[in-house]
Amino acid sequence: MGFETILFLALGLTAILSAAMMVYIKNAVHSALFLIVNFGCVALLYLMLDAPFISMVQIAVYAGAIMVLFLFVIMLLGAEQATDAGGQFRWVTGAATVLAVVFVSVAVTMALIGLDLPESEGNDPLLRVVHSANLVDPVDITVTGDNLDEPFVIDGLIFADVSDFVTLTAGEYTVTFTDAGGVTLEDSITLENDDIITAIAYGDDATLGVLTTPIDLSPTSPSTARIQIVNLLDETVMLVDLGSNKQLDVDTGEINDRVIVEAIDFATTSETFDEREGTKTFAFYTQNGDELVSHVRLSDWLVAEGTEQLIIITADYGATTDSLGNYRPRVLDRSQESLTINAFEQFGSPKDIGNELFTTFLLPVNLVGFLLLVALIGVIVLTRPAGLRGERRATVNRRRKVSRPLVNVISQQTGRDVIEDVPRLQEPDSDE
Amino acid sequence: MTSVGIEAFVALSMILFIIGAMGVLLRRNAIIIFMSVELMLNATNLALAAFSRQWGNLDGQIFTFFIITVAAAEVAVGLALIVAIFRNKQSINVDDLHQMEG
Numbered sequence: 001m002g003f004e005t006i007l008f009l010a011l012g013l014t015a016i017l018s019a020a021m022m023v024y025i026k027n028a029v030h031s032a033l034f035l036i037v038n039f040g041c042v043a044l045l046y047l048m049l050d051a052p053f054i055s056m057v058q059i060a061v062y063a064g065a066i067m068v069l070f071l072f073v074i075m076l077l078g079a080e081q082a083t084d085a086g087g088q089f090r091w092v093t094g095a096a097t098v099l100a101v102v103f104v105s106v107a108v109t110m111a112l113i114g115l116d117l118p119e120s121e122g123n124d125p126l127l128r129v130v131h132s133a134n135l136v137d138p139v140d141i142t143v144t145g146d147n148l149d150e151p152f153v154i155d156g157l158i159f160a161d162v163s164d165f166v167t168l169t170a171g172e173y174t175v176t177f178t179d180a181g182g183v184t185l186e187d188s189i190t191l192e193n194d195d196i197i198t199a200i201a202y203g204d205d206a207t208l209g210v211l212t213t214p215i216d217l218s219p220t221s222p223s224t225a226r227i228q229i230v231n232l233l234d235e236t237v238m239l240v241d242l243g244s245n246k247q248l249d250v251d252t253g254e255i256n257d258r259v260i261v262e263a264i265d266f267a268t269t270s271e272t273f274d275e276r277e278g279t280k281t282f283a284f285y286t287q288n289g290d291e292l293v294s295h296v297r298l299s300d301w302l303v304a305e306g307t308e309q310l311i312i313i314t315a316d317y318g319a320t321t322d323s324l325g326n327y328r329p330r331v332l333d334r335s336q337e338s339l340t341i342n343a344f345e346q347f348g349s350p351k352d353i354g355n356e357l358f359t360t361f362l363l364p365v366n367l368v369g370f371l372l373l374v375a376l377i378g379v380i381v382l383t384r385p386a387g388l389r390g391e392r393r394a395t396v397n398r399r400r401k402v403s404r405p406l407v408n409v410i411s412q413q414t415g416r417d418v419i420e421d422v423p424r425l426q427e428p429d430s431d432e
Numbered sequence: 433m434t435s436v437g438i439e440a441f442v443a444l445s446m447i448l449f450i451i452g453a454m455g456v457l458l459r460r461n462a463i464i465i466f467m468s469v470e471l472m473l474n475a476t477n478l479a480l481a482a483f484s485r486q487w488g489n490l491d492g493q494i495f496t497f498f499i500i501t502v503a504a505a506e507v508a509v510g511l512a513l514i515v516a517i518f519r520n521k522q523s524i525n526v527d528d529l530h531q532m533e534g
Contacts, residue, residue: 008436012444019448019471023455028463035467038448042474049441049481054496058477061500066470066507073511074463077518096457103450111443117486347485348493356490357497368501375505382512 008048015041027081028074032067039063053350125191126165127173131157132232132332133201133208134317135179145173159317160332165196175210177201185210198310202232202267204317204327213269215308224274225307231264232314233329235286237295238262239270242281246299250292263287277305284313284329295329441482448475462514462524466507473503 015038022034039062046055074080129141138156147169154163170193176186185201187210196215203209213230220226231237241258242248249256260282264270280303284295296313303309316330357365452475455468477496484492518524 004436008440012440015444016447016451019451022471023451023459023464023468028461031464031467035471038471039474042448042478045441045444045478046481048436049485051481051484051493051496054477054481054493054500057497057500061504062470062474066504069507069511070463070467073515077463077515077524079461079463079518079524092457096454100450100454104447107443107446107450110446111439113439114437115439115442117438347488347490352490353493353497356494361494361498364498368498371502372505375509378509379512382509382516 004048008045011041011044011048014038015045029071029080032070032074035070036063036067039067051348053348053353123194124167124169125193125195125197127168127175127189127191127197127199128163128165129154129157129175129177130162130198130200130312130332131159131177132312132314132317133177133185134204134315134327135159135177135183135185135201136181138180139201140178142176142178143168143173144176145171147171148173160330162332170195175199177210183208187212200230200232200312202314204234204315207234207267209267211267211269213310215310216272220274220306223277223305225277225303225305225309226272227275227303227309227311228272229261229264229270230310230312231266231268231270232312233284233295234266234315236263236265237284237286237313238264240283240285242283242297246281248283248285248292248294255292275303277303279303282311284331296331298331438482438486442479445475445479445482448472448478460525460527462517462526463511465526466510466514470503470507473499 018034018037018041022031022038025031025034039058043055043058043063046052046058127143131139131141133139137158139158141154141157141163143152143154143166145168152166152168154166157163168191170191172188172190174186174188176184178184185208187199189197189199189212191197198213198215200211200213201208202211211230211232213228215228216226229239238259239261240248240255241260243257260273260275261270280298280301282298282301284297286293286295298311312332313329314332315327317327319328319330321327449472452468452470452472455471456465459465459468477499480492480496480499482492484490484496514524517529521528
């Protein structure tokens, strides 16, 4: 029996016991206190059900505001010991007990047998493609799969370009890159729910291939971004943070700057790492014996909080070759398309619920607002003091007029007349 | 996914609802009856949140939120009614309120 089961049993039993005591106990104040215990238990159960926001609302509104209102009214009316003896409908007791026994046995049977309900399926997988291979532009991309009635086609992707995310259903897919010269490149991908996949076409002639990288959009820790490096350069590279002087600091062959990733092999993806937000200077190097070959420097690279960056270093097939016939390395500038992780909030979080409330449920939210207003007016009308209207109010006003002037009060307190011969107000005629 | 299945939560919700219904049927004190109604609303909320998790659909939690909001308004009006009735009849025993009896 796991910890959660024990917790559930403890909370559930407390909830049931406090609810039963609430109904059973004679003193209304004790009833209200037992109800608060019950609401607290249910709030904790909400936490177990991935509903932290509802849990907090439950505590604030139910256990807080509503129960304070109840306790206030009970004490205001002095209804603690209100008699419960009524003679007329006592036959209800037997009927209610029979019904309760029947329903509770149904509930318990259901809990024991089980409902066999379908599980949560998660979000549909997302797929995007990046073109960084030595293919003749433009490249057409075709996605085929058993779940697709007709192939999904992305036309005219040029080098270093990235497609938008495509929402697919879980299953097996084949991604085919076809360039203008008729060369095709294909790879099969298995997509599962909640996957967010980037398929990258890479390489040159012999090394052509497709690399798929999953993207992790779970929340990052505060003030950090999550970065992942994809190396599509035909060498093993390392990533160095050059720091504030923006120079590589080498001392007897040792690099003094922070090496973020030691070695990324060709056509592999590095582990994701968390990087503090800020403007950075990154550089890619290759260790060639004792020599460090610099590839690309990323100056003023913006690392924004709560984003997911996929930095792809590749040979720049889009540009001309150098004197030795090699392509220069290049980083595909993915910073503009870095994904905001916070957009994919956790289930049941305040942001998630707020987003739903003010998009899909905007009209009901407005209606509830009006309802609360109407309730407010209703309460004011209902609790208006019964006597204060018509003639009574007139008398109150008249009495106010004959109250003694301030001068009299002062003269009484100081013991001497402030003004000689204070004019006295006439007492009003009672028959008036 | 937690180890506790949805059946347990729904059963707990049903039991709480039945206790609330028993309170409404058996007690004569208007305030206790009212509190029992709150208990029943709360039990429904629990079931909604449980189903919401089961299907990974947020609508259940949104509904819970609306029910809590409406319950707050309902309590305010209901208690105002009870206070008004108490001023007239000096009693909140529901058996005493039978002016509308046929």
